[in-house]
Amino acid sequence: MNDAFVLxxxxxxxxxxxxxxxxxxxxxxxxxxxxxxxALDDPGFQAELKAELRHFVGxxxxxxxxxxxxxxxxxxxxxxxxEDLAHTGAHKINNALAQALLARxxxxxxxxxxxxxxxxxxxxxxxxxxxxxxxxVYMGVTDMARQAPNVARMRLFGxxxxxxxxxxxxxxxxxxxxxxxxxxxxxxAHYILGSALGPHPFPTLVRSFQxxxxxxxxxxxxxQAGALPEAVVACAGGxxxxxGLLIPxxxxxxxxxxxxxxxxxxxxxxxxxxxxxxxxxxxxxxRTLLLQDEHxxxxxxxxxxxxxDYPALGPExxxxxxxxxxxxxxxxxxEALAAARxxxxxxxILPALESSHxxxxxxxxxxxxxxxVLLGLSGRGDKDLSTYxxxxxx
Amino acid sequence: MTLNxxxxxxxxxxxSLEALPGLLAEARALGLDAVEVGLPHSDPIADGPVLQAxxxxxxxxxxxxxxxxxxxxxxxxxxDLILFTYVNPLLQLGxxxxxxxxxxxxxxxxxxxxxxxxxxxxFEAELRAAGYPMVPLLAPTTTSDRAKALxxxxxxxxxxxxxxxxxxxxxxxxxxxxxxxxxDLDPVVARVRDLQGITARPxxxxxxxxxxxxxxxxxxxxxxxxxxxxxxxxxxTGRPIKACLxxxxx
Ligand SMILES: Cc1ncc(COP(=O)(O)O)c(C=O)c1O
Numbered sequence: 001m002n003d004a005f006v007l008x009x010x011x012x013x014x015x016x017x018x019x020x021x022x023x024x025x026x027x028x029x030x031x032x033x034x035x036x037x038x039a040l041d042d043p044g045f046q047a048e049l050k051a052e053l054r055h056f057v058g059x060x061x062x063x064x065x066x067x068x069x070x071x072x073x074x075x076x077x078x079x080x081x082x083e084d085l086a087h088t089g090a091h092k093i094n095n096a097l098a099q100a101l102l103a104r105x106x107x108x109x110x111x112x113x114x115x116x117x118x119x120x121x122x123x124x125x126x127x128x129x130x131x132x133x134x135x136x137v138y139m140g141v142t143d144m145a146r147q148a149p150n151v152a153r154m155r156l157f158g159x160x161x162x163x164x165x166x167x168x169x170x171x172x173x174x175x176x177x178x179x180x181x182x183x184x185x186x187x188x189a190h191y192i193l194g195s196a197l198g199p200h201p202f203p204t205l206v207r208s209f210q211x212x213x214x215x216x217x218x219x220x221x222x223x224q225a226g227a228l229p230e231a232v233v234a235c236a237g238g239x240x241x242x243x244g245l246l247i248p249x250x251x252x253x254x255x256x257x258x259x260x261x262x263x264x265x266x267x268x269x270x271x272x273x274x275x276x277x278x279x280x281x282x283x284x285x286x287r288t289l290l291l292q293d294e295h296x297x298x299x300x301x302x303x304x305x306x307x308x309d310y311p312a313l314g315p316e317x318x319x320x321x322x323x324x325x326x327x328x329x330x331x332x333x334x335e336a337l338a339a340a341r342x343x344x345x346x347x348x349i350l351p352a353l354e355s356s357h358x359x360x361x362x363x364x365x366x367x368x369x370x371x372x373v374l375l376g377l378s379g380r381g382d383k384d385l386s387t388y389x390x391x392x393x394x
Numbered sequence: 395m396t397l398n399x400x401x402x403x404x405x406x407x408x409x410s411l412e413a414l415p416g417l418l419a420e421a422r423a424l425g426l427d428a429v430e431v432g433l434p435h436s437d438p439i440a441d442g443p444v445l446q447a448x449x450x451x452x453x454x455x456x457x458x459x460x461x462x463x464x465x466x467x468x469x470x471x472x473x474d475l476i477l478f479t480y481v482n483p484l485l486q487l488g489x490x491x492x493x494x495x496x497x498x499x500x501x502x503x504x505x506x507x508x509x510x511x512x513x514x515x516x517f518e519a520e521l522r523a524a525g526y527p528m529v530p531l532l533a534p535t536t537t538s539d540r541a542k543a544l545x546x547x548x549x550x551x552x553x554x555x556x557x558x559x560x561x562x563x564x565x566x567x568x569x570x571x572x573x574x575x576x577x578d579l580d581p582v583v584a585r586v587r588d589l590q591g592i593t594a595r596p597x598x599x600x601x602x603x604x605x606x607x608x609x610x611x612x613x614x615x616x617x618x619x620x621x622x623x624x625x626x627x628x629x630x631t632g633r634p635i636k637a638c639l640x641x642x643x644x
Contacts, residue, residue, distance in 0.1 A: 004540075018513050019510060019513065020481055020508045020509060020510070020513055021508060021510065022439070022440045022507050022508055022531070022533070023510065023531040023532065023533040023535075023536060023544075023565065024440075024533040024534065024535055024565060024568060024569075025535075026510060026533075026535070026536070026540075027533075027535040027536065027537065027540065028535060166446065166450075167436075172437065176437055176438075176439050179439045180439060180440070180441075180442070180569070180570045183440065183568060183569050183570060184568050184569030184570065185568070186535060186568065187535070187568070279486075280485075281482050281485065281486060282480075282481050282482040282485060282508070283437060283482065284437075284439070285508065290482075292482070292486070294486065295458040295459055295460070295483060295486060296435075296459065296482040296483035296484075296485065296486030296487070297435065297436035297453060297483070298436045298437050
């Protein structure tokens with residue numbers, strides 16, 4: 001273990017996570033951990049964050065009962081935690097805003113971020129505009145094409161969007177480039193990582209800024225239903241909305257489930273389902289389940305959803321899965337698209353393609369006998385309209 | 395110990411694995427003690443565009459970690475080699491296969507860019523015990539106290555050991571590998587002087603060095619300049635390695 005850190009750097013029985021960072025980034029990561037710990041202990045920071053979450057982000061987000069969809073699927077009750085209604089349209093703002101506040105506290109004037117679906121980029125750009133920080137977002141060229149509305153939104157918020165041409169032009173390459181940029185500017189810039197990934201302390205930092213989702217949802221479902229659901233479900237890219245929703249239900253003895261991108265096939269390169277196809281490895285600073293070839297080269301991934309199209313599962317979520325505390329399933333591109341259409345038609349809610357993967361698990365859950373389900377609707381689907389138009393022939 | 399005047403970096407498999415033994419023999423004929431050989435990786439987060447492109451070309455030509463090490467087996471006219479790599483390919487090979495592959499090669503130490511001391515303690519200790527110590531890296535962000543700790547965690551095996559196992563790598567500037575445009579040497583000169591007050595072991599200085607004047611400035615400090623991206627870029631133009639290196643030894 002790296003004895004210079006104070007917080008635990010590893011997760012679960014197999015010691016996932018860690019801090020596999022180049023030496024240049026070690027001191028910045030140590031400083032970040034120290035600033036994070038100080039902020040957690042500072043009532044002033046907590047109050048500021050709470051006020052921003054309320055007045056800027058619009059928290060608490062609603063918990064919406066979805067009776068028509070539930071009836072259609074054969075569930076007794078279904079509740080949707082509406083992160084799509086958070087400002088900028090996804091849960092990503094919870095973390096982006098909190099880290100931007102932390103960066104300002106640390107005296108950083110520049111922000112670097114990566115983005116896949118563009119939701120984290122938009123959230124970071126918005127938070128930076130609000131706090132007066134300069135913002136540069138790295139985004140793969142494939143994702144820029146399929147999430148074009150979000151590119152325009154980032155630019156409107158004053159961010160510089162840097163296209164990343166390398167490899168498949170998706171989230172993995174964007175993270176590579178953001179890490180490189182941070183190494184070059186780590187004395188004045190903070191890197192706002194968008195999921196529960198990367199070297200310590202990022203997974204812990206991001207997760208702790210996202211558990212507000214599950215804390216609210218748990219209280220809301222008690223209030224509305226008078227009881228806890230039988231299962232809680234989220235989609236999993238890196239794992240930030242999943243951990244944020246699932247962790248507050250840890251002591252409740254219910255099924256906690258995460259859904260990965262099944263893409264369009266089972267072979268390596270055709271999906272982003274790390275549990276079936278992944279092996280333990282190190283990518284982007286942490287040890288976790290990773291899609292890779294026998295040589296330790298990261299594998300290509302595929303998903304209709306840019307936000308889930310990433311070869312590694314975040315270390316804490318992977319540890320919960322390996323330790324038997326969270327179940328992981330996969331949903332294919334087609335299943336996710338069909339689930340999105342069904343939610344639109346039955347409840348008048350347009351989900352993000354990422355969130356649609358969680359929705360796609362519901363028929364199976366109903367078939368397994370689950371009666372009441374709480375589902376994390378991590379984001380809204382406006383950014384995905386062009387994909388929906390072409391794939392659903394609208 | 396006389397000053398090793400240059401530490402060249404080559405990306406294994408670029409231009410080809412077949413060419414590697416010949417390139418190493420040329421370096422040795424020029425009297426160089428050691429060469430860094432890069433294991434091409436899919437996600438080289440500490441490398442700039444030149445070495446990224448070289449790694450991807452090499453992977454495209456089949457330069458897997460196993461093949462790279464096999465191509466180095468049994469070389470007799472090679473300088474000592476420092477294997478420059480990311481940690482995941484080593485973990486995927488596994489300790490015992492890795493040791494078996496290393497054994498017949500001139501590799502004398504490992505420079506694992508993304509492996510801070512303490513993250514894989516068992517793996518690192520076994521490699522050290524087998525004769526493959528990890529090279530300590532000292533960055534511009536490394537405080538003096540931290541540098542002392544790092545140099546102690548990955549200690550100098552002593553004057554009897556070759557340069558490849560003794561030196562510490564001083565990262566010249568923030569950022570990634572790559573030939574720097576007009577890298578300002580003053581900060582790194584000051585850092586090297588400070589580090590020389592902390593340690594007696596040889597120092598190599600790399601990241602962004604390319605022109606002969608910068609290399610001379612590093613030598614004048616009693617440290618060994620590393621030439622990486624600029625050499626790799628030169629070699630892709632087809633220029634012979636002898637000429638590339640001679641131009642940087644003046
Ligand atoms: C709406 C939405 N949901 C989910 C994700 C997946 O990320 P994570 O697993 O970190 O929640 C993303 C990522 O871009 C997203 O935009």
